[in-house]
Amino acid sequence: MKYICRRLLLFVPTLLVLSFLVFVMLEMTPGSAASAVLDDASSGTAAAALCAQTRCDQPLLARYAGYLTDIVRGDFGVSARTGRDVGAELILRLPHTLIISAAAILVALLIGGFIGVIAAVNCGTKLDTAITVITSIGASMPTFWVAMLLVSLFAVRLHWLPVFGMGEGFSHYVLPAAAVALALIPGLTVLVRSSVIEVKQQAFISTAYGKGLASGHVYKRHVLPAAAVPIVTYVGMQSVHLIGTLVTIEVLFSLPGLGGLAVQAALDRDPMLLQGAVLLIATLTLCILLIVDIAVLLLDPRIRRESEY
Amino acid sequence: MASRILASQRRVESIPQLLLPPFPTRGFSLRLKIAAVMLLIIGAVAVTAPWIAPYDPSAISPSDRLLPPNLDHLFGTDMFGRDLFSRVLYGASPTLQVALGAVIIGALPGLALGMIAGSKRGVFDQVVTQIADAWNALPGVLVALVMIAALGRSVVVLVLALGISSIPTFYRMVRAETMRVAAEPFVEAAVSLGACHRAVLMRHIIPNIAPSLLALVTISVGRMLLATSALSFIGLGAPPPSPEWGSLLAEGRAHMEQNWWLIWFPGATIAVTTFAIYLFGNSFRDSR
Numbered sequence: 001m002k003y004i005c006r007r008l009l010l011f012v013p014t015l016l017v018l019s020f021l022v023f024v025m026l027e028m029t030p031g032s033a034a035s036a037v038l039d040d041a042s043s044g045t046a047a048a049a050l051c052a053q054t055r056c057d058q059p060l061l062a063r064y065a066g067y068l069t070d071i072v073r074g075d076f077g078v079s080a081r082t083g084r085d086v087g088a089e090l091i092l093r094l095p096h097t098l099i100i101s102a103a104a105i106l107v108a109l110l111i112g113g114f115i116g117v118i119a120a121v122n123c124g125t126k127l128d129t130a131i132t133v134i135t136s137i138g139a140s141m142p143t144f145w146v147a148m149l150l151v152s153l154f155a156v157r158l159h160w161l162p163v164f165g166m167g168e169g170f171s172h173y174v175l176p177a178a179a180v181a182l183a184l185i186p187g188l189t190v191l192v193r194s195s196v197i198e199v200k201q202q203a204f205i206s207t208a209y210g211k212g213l214a215s216g217h218v219y220k221r222h223v224l225p226a227a228a229v230p231i232v233t234y235v236g237m238q239s240v241h242l243i244g245t246l247v248t249i250e251v252l253f254s255l256p257g258l259g260g261l262a263v264q265a266a267l268d269r270d271p272m273l274l275q276g277a278v279l280l281i282a283t284l285t286l287c288i289l290l291i292v293d294i295a296v297l298l299l300d301p302r303i304r305r306e307s308e309y
Numbered sequence: 310m311a312s313r314i315l316a317s318q319r320r321v322e323s324i325p326q327l328l329l330p331p332f333p334t335r336g337f338s339l340r341l342k343i344a345a346v347m348l349l350i351i352g353a354v355a356v357t358a359p360w361i362a363p364y365d366p367s368a369i370s371p372s373d374r375l376l377p378p379n380l381d382h383l384f385g386t387d388m389f390g391r392d393l394f395s396r397v398l399y400g401a402s403p404t405l406q407v408a409l410g411a412v413i414i415g416a417l418p419g420l421a422l423g424m425i426a427g428s429k430r431g432v433f434d435q436v437v438t439q440i441a442d443a444w445n446a447l448p449g450v451l452v453a454l455v456m457i458a459a460l461g462r463s464v465v466v467l468v469l470a471l472g473i474s475s476i477p478t479f480y481r482m483v484r485a486e487t488m489r490v491a492a493e494p495f496v497e498a499a500v501s502l503g504a505c506h507r508a509v510l511m512r513h514i515i516p517n518i519a520p521s522l523l524a525l526v527t528i529s530v531g532r533m534l535l536a537t538s539a540l541s542f543i544g545l546g547a548p549p550p551s552p553e554w555g556s557l558l559a560e561g562r563a564h565m566e567q568n569w570w571l572i573w574f575p576g577a578t579i580a581v582t583t584f585a586i587y588l589f590g591n592s593f594r595d596s597r
Contacts, residue, residue: 010439014439014442014443014446017440017443018443018446018447022455025455025456025458025459026455026458026459136584136587136588136591137580137584139587140531140535140580140581140583140584140586140587141576141579141580141583142535142538142539142542142555142558142576142579142580142583143535143539144539144542144558145558145572145576145579145580148558148562148565148572148576149572149576152565152566152569152572156566240445240446240447240448241448243448243450243451244448244449244450244451244536244539245539247448247450247451247454247543248450248539248542248543251542251543251544252542252562259450262451262454263454263543263544263545265454265458266454266455266457266458266545267457267458267544267545269458270458271458274454274455274458278447278451278454278455281448281451282446282447282451285446285447285448286446289446
């Protein structure tokens with residue numbers, strides 16, 4: 001409980017520090033797209049309006065404080081390139097990113113967990129070796145390459161799924177989610193395998209077998225819950241890398257998601273948009289990490305007891 | 310006399326792995342041999358590319374556009390008629406340089422901070438660990454995006470961004486390992502015998518964390534390789550016509566439906582190189 005309170009208390013300062021760092025970096029943008037939009041013949045009022053919006057006549061900390069107060073009111077600023085409200089853009093794009101990442105994590109957990117358990121049950125056999133080799137080969141393949149191969153197979157050759165973009169229905173999410181899941185599966189499989197092997201060697205498992213419980217029951221009620229803790233932690237940590245993978249996949253499939261937005265903003269030198277996107281992504285990541293830590297505390301009573309010292 | 314025996318015993322106990330190779334000396338494991346050979350080949354290719362490449366990688370030849378692999382062009386040609394094989398060969402060096410540079414930038418501070426935090430504990434440890442946790446929440450891609458928006462698109466920015474965002478990973482691992490070794494009895498013995506902090510670090514802690522550290526560094530090179538090729542693919546890497554492998558994939562993407570070789574060969578090269586690096590690193594870890 002103390003641990004959870006401490007984590008919750010640290011959440012906001014961490015976010016503040018991150019946003020300040022991003023803010024400072026973007027202040028260094030030399031001549032952003034904003035000034036490119038205003039041409040030389042523009043009147044003084046346009047320049048003055050831009051200056052008022054970005055508070056260019058105030059010191060750094062005052063600008064940052066102003067930015068924070070704006071965010072609290074829901075105003076993320078205006079995109080320098082398109083002039084649209086940043087907050088609205090972010091909300092438009094958020095669902096796509098969330099759907100893909102949630103689907104990918106679920107699929108990866110299911111498939112990776114299944115294969116990992118099989119590998120652990122058959123530990124030491126040829127099947128186990130084969131699975132290990134295949135997962136290490138899979139871990140070395142770049143995600144976007146696998147995605148392109150998937151596209152060329154399923155979309156171009158077989159015409160089962162759309163090549164890129166958005167549209168009606170879920171078919172546009174399938175390939176991107178599959179690509180991201182394929183990036184997660186090797187690491188997850190290895191982790192599940194080693195975690196289950198470790199749990200299987202513990203005393204309480206042999207007790208369960210000794211009591212005469214069926215093998216399936218032992219796995220379901222004793223092995224898997226105990227093995228779940230490192231897996232949950234791993235998923236939390238991977239969510240950080242997941243964002244990186246998502247960015248690539250979104251650009252590849254031209255999906256209107258947060259990652260693609262951030263890349264576009266970076267290449268266009270659009271500070272407000274980039275700031276908003278990065279802030280949102282960082283917040284999501286911190287939330288996931290917090291949820292994972294709390295889940296771990298809830299899952300394993302041993303950790304709960306240990307944490308209260 | 311007694312102190313000399315004690316000292317030599319201490320030495321043997323505490324530098325078991327730095328001088329001895331970190332794998333069983335009865336025979337190099339097969340995995341390690343295969344990985345080492347692959348890495349040597351790739352490294353040699355990266356260095357000698359200007360001499361062994363059959364064509365100039367930037368030589369545009371409109372009459373030879375989009376040829377499939379044949380005897381003249383082992384990997385085929387791209388949409389400008391440039392030989393893909395030469396481009397892949399030339400691309401080894403910049404790609405590997407970025408990956409290695411990023412790992413060095415991330416590993417050195419992470420190592421130093423991790424060892425200090427792990428052995429000294431206290432306020433420094435708590436503060437830096439909190440900062441590292443916060444820093445860990447920012448994906449490397451985002452850091453790269455922000456830095457590129459601020460500083461422009463270049464190889465240096467890429468290396469810096471990836472390196473800086475990987476510092477917490479090294480820090481955390483080195484700190485955990487240092488804490489583990491610091492709890493060993495021989496460290497306690499050294500301290501009670503009067504060893505100063507620096508001596509404890511140099512003579513006891515570093516040699517004992519070296520194997521897992523080497524494994525982590527090696528595997529990080531592999532991860533950085535994948536990350537840099539991903540960033541080049543998005544368009545944040547070295548500007549064209551740099552034959553970095555990620556850029557090759559980006560270039561080939563537009564024409565990939567009819568011309569499979571444009572993405573198969575560069576992608577397979579990335580995969581094979583990363584696989585060799587992982588194999589090499591894993592054989593360290595498993596043979597402690």
